[in-house]
Amino acid sequence: xxxxxxxxxxxxxxxxxxxxRDRTTVAYACHKIEDRRDNxxxxxxxxxxxxxxxxxxxxxxxxxxx
Numbered sequence: 001x002x003x004x005x006x007x008x009x010x011x012x013x014x015x016x017x018x019x020x021r022d023r024t025t026v027a028y029a030c031h032k033i034e035d036r037r038d039n040x041x042x043x044x045x046x047x048x049x050x051x052x053x054x055x056x057x058x059x060x061x062x063x064x065x066x
Contacts, residue, residue, distance in 0.1 A: 001026050002033040007050045008057075 004015045005026060012023040012030075019026070037043045 001029045002046075003050055003053055005030055007053065 001015050001019055001021075004010045004018065005012060010018075012026045015021075016023040016026045033046070037046065
């Protein structure tokens with residue numbers, strides 16, 4: 001949910017619809033991940049996941065159209 005919202009620019013509502021959750025649940029999940037990004041190892045792992053997702057989706061630095 002975090003990657004869909006922050007890395008790919010989807011709205012909380014769109015992410016919630018995609019995951020079958022309410023937008024407030026998505027917001028809560030994103031805040032939990034943001035809180036963990038202070039940990040350098042977690043932050044690096046999340047950066048790798050974002051890169052892998054962008055490569056797999058063929059985004060080449062572009063945002064997803066919502």
